[in-house]
Amino acid sequence: MSVSVYLEDSGISGKLVESRRVSAQNALKELWSGELDFTGWVRLPEKITEDSLSKIERYAKQIRESSDFLIVLGVGGSYMGAKAVIDLLGERAAGTEVIFAGYNFSARYINEVFEKIRNKDISLCVISKSGTTTETLSAFGIFRKYMLDKYGRDETAERTYAITERRSNYLYDIAEEDGFTVLDIPLDVGGRYSVLTPVGLLPIAAAGLDIRALTGGAAEISDPKHFAGGALDYAVTRQLMYDFGKRIEVFEFFDPYASFFGEWLKQLFGESEGKEGRGLFPASLMFSRDLHSMGQFLQQGTPSFFETFITAEKTAQDVVIPEEGGEFAGRTIQQINTCAVDGVYAAHVKAGVPAVKITVDSFDPENVGELIYFFETQCAVSALLSGVNPFDQPGVEAYKTEMKANIKSL
């Protein structure tokens, strides 16, 4: 285990946390019982087969060899995990550049993508669990036409990968008819828990990252024994924070490439817990940048939040500040970053801000895989402790219904 969690400055008494450990263990048992819907992710890391990994690697190789860019169309759980991992580990990625689209309604964005891929070769990966997502499929229409014009029908099919549930839906039916490569989203895995399925793994592999190390990192802790005793105290502490009136959890990173990992966490926690009038509002900040915007609030604003620091002790690269750097000359950027981490933590704790610290040695594929599984489990247990279903999202339909009615009446 390289993820370590430090709760002493959370402001919640250790005794109180201990008193809820039994409930947390019961929630964990429920997750592993196989009796809850959408808990396929729980055993996913241990169930991934050599066959499925090598298939994904083969497709990734095809993409890398045939394409300058892989365009991934998807929104929410269909892209946030992949983008989080590729951003965070990008300095190790020597594969195809991945462009994410199909998550907004911006003509300017689409035109900028076209500008970028002009005279280049592309592959397309379209991801929609239901096969009907408006953002993704409206973009799919646009990029599909572009590819048909450029490559013709057969080569377009060779260059197109559809990831969806293996049952009839708009996307699946086209994919079958045209002969795209189809990869499955398991029926018992929800979008926000799907990063270790082909949804995340194909783009991550195409980018040139080691998906065996990633899933291996997750597999290393995917056993209830790794969450025994006090190992769910983070989940317990979060719920106690809520019970004591905190309304916001602020995830804080000290790495600009981690900001999308924050977006992934926002979906994971916000969508799992934000229901029945409950849930901590998840926010995410990127330091030291945001110390100069939200630092004042964190130090002295309305105390309705707590902080979760997520940091790595080492980075792969470092830069020494030269003589021209005045008082900082001779220090390295990483040394100063560590001074910032420790300084911010100390300053906030002194101000009485409850703080949790989650640390890994470094952001590498193994540790990131472990972090992913760690947060998925803590989040699911946390939601169960709160008395809500971590795996549904009944509120997401409301805007879709309104929007689709509006589109129909255009």
Added chain:
Amino acid sequence: MSVSVYLEDSGISGKLVESRRVSAQNALKELWSGELDFTGWVRLPEKITEDSLSKIERYAKQIRESSDFLIVLGVGGSYMGAKAVIDLLGERAAGTEVIFAGYNFSARYINEVFEKIRNKDISLCVISKSGTTTETLSAFGIFRKYMLDKYGRDETAERTYAITERRSNYLYDIAEEDGFTVLDIPLDVGGRYSVLTPVGLLPIAAAGLDIRALTGGAAEISDPKHFAGGALDYAVTRQLMYDFGKRIEVFEFFDPYASFFGEWLKQLFGESEGKEGRGLFPASLMFSRDLHSMGQFLQQGTPSFFETFITAEKTAQDVVIPEEGGEFAGRTIQQINTCAVDGVYAAHVKAGVPAVKITVDSFDPENVGELIYFFETQCAVSALLSGVNPFDQPGVEAYKTEMKANIKSL
């Protein structure tokens, strides 16, 4: 005025809002009285001279003619406004590409900048009000050495612009000694209110955007008469939200290029109001992306937030969805975006979420200038109504003190 504000669905009674209008007008008078410290921004748009604009345009032209990239080093108020404007209006920007740095401690980030500028020509703009910001000046040391090696001392000076307060400080003293071009941050304008000073205007002009239209848009409403009567109801409503127990304001955009405008707002409001244990926690979401992550929470989560929609009615570009787009064929991306805006608003209002709508015709330089001044004024009035000083940030020092002590002991 092209900024329109709709408050009817805010959940706050019109009568109650009216009852506080007098206090809001008194706060506005205070702002215009010239008796408060750091209110130089209030008259800034009307005070900008032809001379200062043409000087900035001349420097921008120099940069555009001599450089492939302008590297801007700054953090917080020294870069967020410029980045917000350049991102939002970027499709009109035909100037030098601006790279922002000096706002993090990431060696990987620095190395990626060096990778990008290899064999290219650069200019450097280093921005620090105090002239001592750790993030900015550690990066300055690194880029300065690079330029000295590449260009020698004289040409480096020609290519370097320092923006700081015109009084002795670390940066100012080097700038004077080496002969950099020095531009002023007025002493009576705080960092988060400084986007319409050279801090924002030089990078924005170098990017090729029309700074006369931008400052002109702000000037058009920089008169108390434009904030008379009910024109401060947004500020009043925000405070009533707080009084009634709301703890979070969620700024929501339907344009992926607006996300940094959200960051700018987070600093403006968070740093102005988050003190003395008070203030709304500002968060920012980008739709429709985040409907698939935070949409569930907004619809059914803990009701401790309200929403502020910031949208443009028209966009400069549009794309028609071709036949291959199935049920969306023949619609345009912009039409669907409008359906999403209206659909989300309707769905959230039906769910009882208090919502405020701020609309402009389109994001163009005039309207963005106006929006900037609009938010600065509403924010300052809002903070004054809350009983805090909108223009200090006493809490920001705490982490700096800790961090600097850590650096010293390295």
